[in-house]
Amino acid sequence: MHSTTTSPPQPAEICDKIIQLLSQLLPSTLSVISFTSRWQILRRKLASLKSLLSEISYFPHWSDNPLIHSLLPNLLSTVYRTQTLCHQCCDPSFNPGKLLMQSDLDMTTDWLSKQINDLDFLLRSGVLHQSTAIVLPHPTANSSKDDLSFFVKNLFIRLQIGSLDFKRDALDSLVQLLSDDEKSASVVAKEGNMRFLIQLLDSNSQDSLRELAVLAVSMLVSMSDFSRKCVFEEGALGPLLRIIECSTMPAKEKAAMAVEFITADTDNAWAISAYGGVSILLELCKSGSGIAQSHSIGAIKNVSTVEEIRIALAEEGAIPVLVQLLVFGTPSAQEKAANCIAIIALSGKNFRDLLVKEKALQSLLQLLHESSNSDTLEHVLRAVYSLSESDVSDQILLGSTSFIVEISELIKHGNIMLQHISASLLSKLSISDDNKRAIGGCMGSLVKLMESAKPNGLQEVATNALVSLLSVKLNRKELVRDEKCVMRLMLMLDPKNELASKKFPVTVVAAIMSGGSQSCRKTLMAAGAYGHLRILAEMEVAGAKKALQRLSGNRLKSILTRTWRE
Template identity: 70%
Template sequence: MHPATVPPPQPPPPATETLENITELLHHLLPSTLSITSFTSRWQVLRTKLAALKSLLSEISDSPHWSENPLLPPLLPAVLSTLRRIETLRHHCSDASFSRGKLLMQSDLDMAAGWLSNQINDLELLLRSGVLHQSTAIVLSRPNSSSSKEELTFFVKDLFTRIQIGGLEFKRKALDSLIQLLIEDEKSAIVVAREGTVSRLISLLDPNAHDCVRELAVHAVSLLVSGGDLPRKCVFEEGGLGPLLRIIECGSAAMKEKAAMAVEFITADLDNAWAISAYGGVPILIELCKSGSLIAQSHAVGAIRNVSTVEDIRVSLAEEGAVPVIMELLVSGGALAQGKAANCVSILASSSEYFRNLLLQENGLQRLLHIFHECPVADTLEHILGAIYSLSTSGASYRILSGSSMFIMQIAELIKHGNIRLQHISASLLAKLSITDSNKSAISGCMGSLVKLMESVKPDGLQEVAAKALVSLLSVKSNRKELMRDEKSLMRLVQMLDPKNDLVSKKFPVAVVAAAVAGGSQSCRKKFVEAGALGQLQRLAEMDVVGAKKALQRLSGNRLTSIFTRTWRE
């Protein structure tokens, strides 16, 4: 005997045939349910859903390309199967001799209603997205920079339709396309936030989602939140922060990096930062700082830096032991993590005496000084120097910094060659510290730069600290002589004294001139008088500018006073 031949599997019927079968079954099923007298409330619910389904299918069949859409054919057989199940239940409920249990029948009817609801939702989504009105048998090509807003919007809607109701392969391909779109077009994030169903994207972060889909979803979310305030707000309001923190807690290494990146971007918005505590995120981020990859550590400490501006969260950071972890990253972390850790230390150091003490207990000043002497990156240097400035309020730190010739020389160099932010912090330290005369003489070369900084309108406070630093350096006789030899700086100071020059508060150049002539040097007085300072100070004294009368007295305190004054009046 020959073995029986297994017939080849039959291909599924075409979508048009399936839709015809559904339509025909609905045509008979809807009126036949009206005569059912048992479980009337449940059948009323089913009738409402069947009517909604009939209306949706009518709209779909009117769409010109419905049969070409790859998402619809897989849905129709499931709808037909549900309708056949409902037809069976209708027959049982109409048969008086049917003896099935009441509770079991109620359960079957409820399940059928649930299936029908889900299928109606999928069909409605497909119809309302507009994708049935265009041929999408092949995955749409990605819009480019020359594409219209309408093309981009349609593409995004099609992607999210595939993400929501497509099978695994549809979801994977749609997420791939979404990721590429977000990478290639920065502006697309706004369109995705507005037109896409972001809540559905967030749902794919759930641990129950397929691994490959979940990994693509977290990548897409991380790119989306990097696209601006609106996408960040959208992801946060759709509940994205919690699932992202769970991924950091138990996801793969690659997923942790993307999730940490997303959390850093979300917490950059202060309106979102508070929620880290609500989701129990502080210990999760600290643990990632300790055990994550270099990239993950960088994003984790960046997120901690963002939330450290919130007072309640700072308390949690202290309780969870964040300070030693951040200090360790500051010393041994990667370049990106080091910069963010420095920024975080600066924020914490400036927040309260409590945190300054915690940092000092971790040898914070010594570690910061070590990095400061070797750090080549300007942004990181700014944060390091800011943290040092904050720690300088401690008596012990103040004495260490004041006595460190190496540190004094370095901040003097930054005043001459650093960017404006580094110049500001360096001048603030120079004005604040108690520096020896020998060190003041050694850094006299930065006085010309300090005079220039006195003319800077921004940042706020720069003029004041530059003037204070300069006054401090001018307490040394040799520095006063050197300033007098600097013709450009001398003219700048005199121009700043001019009452018509409203860019500089007059009390600052007045204080510097008073300090420069405080030693009673005839040559210093002569230089200022020849440059026109006497007349300017006379005007300022009449205007009651702070310190002007004292500076005028110092400048004109000799027997030539009456001659100079008369000359100016004439």
């Protein structure tokens, strides 16, 4: 006995069968005697379906498209079901119950509507113009823009109307495309319909699809401003926050990353409050993995620039969470927490008082001592500077010799931003003479910073910090002993040097001569300070006359004394 296997029907065969059934069914619907209004709707849909199938069959490669293979069998099943309902509604003796029949007709109408929409979308997309493989070949570096565009359109068609396997394969392909070529993000955002991707973030989606979708979204928002804008405008923020609230930790990490990138755009930051996002992000900061904490505190840092959200952060108990992350967070989380504290501390006395109460300053000083990352140190110093407005913080800083020494070391060895903030702190704090003597070694670096026109304000804070240190006699003598420092001051004083502002070196010379030291005067005179100051005084440069008087005080006095005797 020989067994025979029957091959599954081909798309063309199924299509012909559906059209044949529709040709019989459409006239039959005119004979229904019950639920006539519902059958009028169904008749229009059946006619539309027949027209669509006829139009699709004109394309030479339509039957090769894998989506057709999955759509037509389901469509055939729906048409068979409609035919059965039609027979029942035409039979006066059939009495299934009014509510049950209404439900069956409405359900069938919904199925037909979705399947017709899927067919119409496939038809209008243009992908039926050419044959499409089950697994699409990935674009290469040599692929044309049209090939890339077609690939992306096909992926998103599969996301909308494909089966579970089609959707999963499409998401895998999308993630691979974004991984291989960051520039493709803009093409994906332009050619793909983001709405269908965002819909897969919904809690009703299958878990594996949702995790792939959140990965794709997190990649898109991180790769280009345009793709980030498209994702946000399609309403991704709410579903992403729901994932953070109740999903697996890997999904939470990717969702938090996406939220951080979305909120980096200040035009988007306000929307966090609309979804109750502050409390959700704070909870992730408390209980999430290191990666999740880093991204969630990054998002909180982004939204803290909005005044209303800062108030919400304080009310939700964000301050203790920020301080905890300073101490126990990953290096990335520590950096972002310090940045967030710096923003909040600038916002007013109430916020500073909350931070001081939670001992944020002590945690910042500890992080300053432990971290070697320049970005982290910059945010820590900014936060410390903001908190120094508080009297309590000011006293803590003045009593910490180790802190004073650390900022002097940053003035000597840090990058330009660290030098700037450290000099600002040094010029602001009323540190003791003992500490001024202890950090006198940074004076040469401060003189050098006085030559830097950028960043704005650096010359002024460097001058002020230097003048503060020069209030100690030992430091004045040490500075004039440094030939390089004296040479730099003279170059800045030189009226011919138009690149340097004169008020700053003039101020420093006046500070050096504030104690009337003969050795300092002698060194500055020998270096040419007198001639420069005399010209600057004639030019009426601010402070030049005062500095000239201090520098030439004894010489004028001796001239006057000799004249009186004679």
